[in-house]
Structures are given as structure tokens and as C-alpha cells.
Amino acid sequence: xxxxxxxxxxxxxxxxxxxxxxxxxxxxxxxxxxxxxxxxxxxxxxxxxxxxxxxxxxxxxxxxxxxxxxxxxxxxxxxxxxxxxxxxxxxxxxxxxxxxxxxxxxxxxxxxxxxxxxxxxxxxxxxxxxxxxxxxxxxxxxxxxxxxxxxxxxxxxxxxxxxxxxxxxxxxxxxxxxxxxxxxxxxxxxxxxxxxxxxxxxxxxxxxxxxxxxxxxxxxxxxxxxxxxxxxxxxxxxxxxxxxxxxxxxxxxxxxxxxxxxxxxxxxxxxxxxxxxxxxxxxxxxxxxxxxxxxxxxxxxxxxxxxxxxxxxxxxxxxxxxxxxxxxxxxxxxxxxxxxxxxxxxxxxxxxxxxxxxxxxxxxxxxxxxxxxxxxxxxxxxxxxxxxxxxxxxxxxxxxxxxxxxxxxxxxxxx
RNA sequence: GCGGGUGUAGCUCAGUUGGUUAGAGCGCCUGAUUGUGGUUCAGGAGGUCGUGGGUUCAAUCCCCAUCACUCGCCCCA
Numbered sequence: 001x002x003x004x005x006x007x008x009x010x011x012x013x014x015x016x017x018x019x020x021x022x023x024x025x026x027x028x029x030x031x032x033x034x035x036x037x038x039x040x041x042x043x044x045x046x047x048x049x050x051x052x053x054x055x056x057x058x059x060x061x062x063x064x065x066x067x068x069x070x071x072x073x074x075x076x077x078x079x080x081x082x083x084x085x086x087x088x089x090x091x092x093x094x095x096x097x098x099x100x101x102x103x104x105x106x107x108x109x110x111x112x113x114x115x116x117x118x119x120x121x122x123x124x125x126x127x128x129x130x131x132x133x134x135x136x137x138x139x140x141x142x143x144x145x146x147x148x149x150x151x152x153x154x155x156x157x158x159x160x161x162x163x164x165x166x167x168x169x170x171x172x173x174x175x176x177x178x179x180x181x182x183x184x185x186x187x188x189x190x191x192x193x194x195x196x197x198x199x200x201x202x203x204x205x206x207x208x209x210x211x212x213x214x215x216x217x218x219x220x221x222x223x224x225x226x227x228x229x230x231x232x233x234x235x236x237x238x239x240x241x242x243x244x245x246x247x248x249x250x251x252x253x254x255x256x257x258x259x260x261x262x263x264x265x266x267x268x269x270x271x272x273x274x275x276x277x278x279x280x281x282x283x284x285x286x287x288x289x290x291x292x293x294x295x296x297x298x299x300x301x302x303x304x305x306x307x308x309x310x311x312x313x314x315x316x317x318x319x320x321x322x323x324x325x326x327x328x329x330x331x332x333x334x335x336x337x338x339x340x341x342x343x344x345x346x347x348x349x350x351x352x353x354x355x356x357x358x359x360x361x362x363x364x365x366x367x368x369x370x371x372x373x374x375x376x377x378x379x380x381x382x383x384x385x386x387x388x389x390x391x392x393x394x395x396x397x398x399x400x401x402x403x404x405x406x407x408x409x410x411x412x413x414x415x
Numbered sequence: 416g417c418g419g420g421u422g423u424a425g426c427u428c429a430g431u432u433g434g435u436u437a438g439a440g441c442g443c444c445u446g447a448u449u450g451u452g453g454u455u456c457a458g459g460a461g462g463u464c465g466u467g468g469g470u471u472c473a474a475u476c477c478c479c480a481u482c483a484c485u486c487g488c489c490c491c492a
Contacts, residue, residue: 005465005483060490064416082492114490115416116483126492194489210488269492276485280492307492330450364452372452379450393452 009114009122015321020312021125023319025107027153028127028306035146037103037129042086044109048076054085054262054290056202065112079111083128083305084262084287085294091132092296100133100299107308119278119310128284128305132291135300137235140266140286141242143302147282148248150306151270154315160281162249164268165256166236167204168228170289173264176227177203187217207255223254235265262290266302275310282306324353325410326367326393330360330379338378341388341406345376348407350415368393373414376406 006012013021029039048068055062067079080086083106096102107127114120129146131139144162151160167173180203188196192211199206207218228236243250250268258267267285275281284304292298327345329338342354353370355363360377367375377389382400390409391398401409 008483065490110492112491116485117487118485120491124492128492277487277489278491283492305492310492328451360450361448361452366452368452375451377451381450389451391451396452398451 007122009116011121011123016318017312019319019321020315020317021308023317024154024308024311024315025127028150029105029107031150031153032105032129032146034149035103035142037105037131037146040087040090040104040106041108042080042083042090042106045077045079046086046089048078050089050294051078051081051085054088054294055082056262061112065114067111067113081110081112083108083110083126084130084290084303087128087130087132087303088287088291088294088296088301091291091299092294097133097297097299101139102132103129104132105129117277119275119307119313121309125308126305127308128303130301130303132301132303133299134302135288137238137242137266139300139302140239141246143284143304144239144243144268145246145248147270147284147304147306148246151282151311154311155317156272156281156311156314159274159314160270160272161251162243162268162270163251163253163256164236164239164243164266165253166225166228166232167258167264167267167285168224168232169235169264172224172228172232173204175229176222176224179222179227180204180206183221184217190217204257207257218255225252225254232265239266258285262287262293264288268304270306272310272314274314278307278310280307281310281314321371322351323371323373324351325414326353326355326363326370326372326375328355328360328363328367328375328377330377334378334380334383337383341376341378341403345407345410348411350407350410374410376410 011017048066051066052062061081066081069077071077087104087106091097091102105128108125109123110126111123113122116122129143131143144164148162151157168176181199184191184195184199184203184206188199190213191199191206192209192214195206195209195211195214198209206214207221209215209218225233240250240252256267256269263285265286265288269280269283271279272281273279282304283306284302286300286302288300290301325345327338327342329335338354342352345352353367353372355366357363358366364375372393374393375389375391377391377398379389382388383403386403387400388403388406389398390401390406
């Protein structure tokens, strides 16, 4: 073993880090439950086609960021770079259309071969929701309301800002695309190299270029909102009205577009300025064409995904470990007696740490380190009369109680 | 994939204009207190100075490469 570093872009989550992630997940899951979403899980890898066909030939994710390999059986496999494609595939594979609409959430690791940065790892974790089978804008409002409530539950309401935009339906988008290409063509020589490249592949993406020269040209570009057809216009207006009615603040950002091809109508992002270049903490949109395009029954859908790492970094909350009660035998030959007591107390539903080694001083010190609330001390002198010492570690007060009363006393004092 | 910065103890960081035993705070261990923690005091352990190569009598320090982290671009959660 020559290298004990973890693979680039991967990290160990030690208990403290994991606790922070877990808190984010707990809030997200509990809140999703209130909205009637249920957890599901799909495999961490899929056939490469599942992602390659759905994310779009021009997306960076497909063209350069996927972990793809061939199995011994010759199958082309990819570690999932995002969650929606897998859920859509599962929707089709399991004939879930008959149960539509379905409301699910997922939670787990995703993989993208990008250059690591703060808030951007190669293995990272996403929590996401999908609402599949509802055509109307109420579904969009519902998933955004859920996102808003989760972020609020994490205490991040003031640190993030919601931006939304409409990508229109297929008709609107292709019409706008023509208009947009015409416009940018007339400035082609002044565009950045990246944007010139996008002109042929995905001209909408030019709109969110950060290049300064591009920005000037974009400022004069045609506005998608003015090129939406009536149906698309009504759709996004309804979403906006709904958000306003629910007192969810948002801003329309005409330059908000999506990296993945399957989005239409509503696109939204909750963004922050506190994570440097990694501004998006939760983002999603509507993907009516996706399931049909994968070969399933034409089914609309809307959803989003949130980066657990980014949310955890943003959140000030550092949840503390539960506080145990320590059981300490004074001498080694009381070990088995102590072990029995420990077992009884755990069976009674109490969080007990058994102090294995060391002298009294050491064991109490360790109990203190573990943030124990109390220590039950077993000593020969007290045991002769069937007693033990119960010491409260916050106050330092201790009293002698009957061994047979320990469980009940602990439950009433610390349960 | 492109450009900049950083890498010294478990953690946060000093330091060496190239020269004998590389320091601090926190943490850890031991003792004062062999049946009582959090405070205090005394002592102690812990370092391939990221890795590999080069220059030099001599490299933790200079040079090159490489790895990791980090900031920006890109992309996105």
C-alpha cells in the first residue's frame, strides 16, 4: 500500500462531519414526509446510456465528467452523476405509471469527475425529490414550497435566494433558439471562445456566461420571456402567482438556464453568495420530455436536488451527540456485575456507555469527555448493602441508591 | 481541462537570509489525588518539515517534477 490518501475529490466523513450531514438529511426527510413524499433508492450505477441519452450530448456532465467503465461482462456502466435519470428509469422499469402521480425523494452519493474545490467534490451527496405525473404548475409550486420549507428548517432562509425562470415548452424553445442564434451570430467574432462553441450546440447556455465581454452582448440579447407562447407564459405566470400567494420570495432571472437538456418550463435555483464559486445549493425544474425520451410512457415531471455538503457548510447548526450515562465499576472484579447492569439499563431503553478500562479517575474523565450526564458507580462498600452511587456529572452531586432502583431512577431523572 | 496560492506535531500555526538537538498554543499520556471528572501545577510522548529527484561540503529552506488542498475560470448540487 503506497498511498494512504483518499482518492482525489473524496473525503472521509468522521462522526462529527457525518452528524452535520445527517442533520441536513433528517430535516429534508422529515419535511418531505409532511408533503407526502416517500423515500426510494436506485442503484449507484446504471448503464451508461441511462445518463448519456437523457442528460444531453452537449452537457459537460456527459462529455467529460462521468465515471464510466466496462464490466467483465462487457457492459458499459456509469456511476450516477445525478439522481433524476435513475428515478426516471426506475419509473419505467417498474411500470410506476399506473400509480402516478408519484412523489418520491432520494438521498445518496453522486459522482462527477470535476476539479475539486470547496463545496465541489468528486463524490458528493445529494438529496432530491421528484413529483412525476402532474402536468399542471401546482406541482412546481409544491416542490418549490417543499424546498423553501426545508431550507427554512435548516435556518438558511436568509442565506439563500430563489431565482426562477421559464425555459418554455418545446415550441417556444425552438423558436427562441432561432432568434437567439440570429442575434449572437451578429456578434460572433466578439464572443468568448466558449460561447462561440455553445452557439452551435446549446445557445441558451450563452446566457449564463460569466465572461465580461459576453455579458455586454447578453445585455442586449432578446428576452426569452417575450418569446414564450401563450401556454408557456400562462404556466410560468401561474407558478409565480402561486409562490407569491405562499409568501415565498423569488426573483425572475431571465439568464437562468440549465445544463441538462431534459428541462422545460420552470427552472429554479436557490443560490448563496457564501460558498464562493459554488453558488447553487438546491436546483431543479420541470422535465416533461424526459420519461418519454427514455422510452417510457410520455409523463411529465418536476423535481430538484440539493447538495448535502453545501447545505451542511452553510448551516451553523452543529448538532451534538446524545448524552450517555456512564456505568463505572470501581475495580476490575466488579466488571461482570457492571456488565449485567449495563445490559439491564440498555434493555430499559437508556443510552449507556460502559467504562471498560482504567482507574476511577480515568473512567470518570472519559465519562466527562463523552459528555455523560451521570455516572453509576459500582463499589464494593455500597454493593454489600445492595446499593450503588449515582453521580450527576453536571452538578457533581451524588447519592447512594438501591441497585434495584437504578433503572427507574435514571429514567425519571434523565429519561 | 486552464490560471494563481498553500503544504512544518493529532489540530491551528510560528520558524530556518541553506549549517549541530525544528518551536508555540490546543489536544494526548503520566503524576500530585492507588474509590471520584471538569480547574490548577509538574513532567512526558509525538515530526520521512506532502512525495520524488536535482544543485550543494551541507536542503525543511534554492531549482524541477509530482500529489493533495485551496481561490478564480469552467461546470454544477
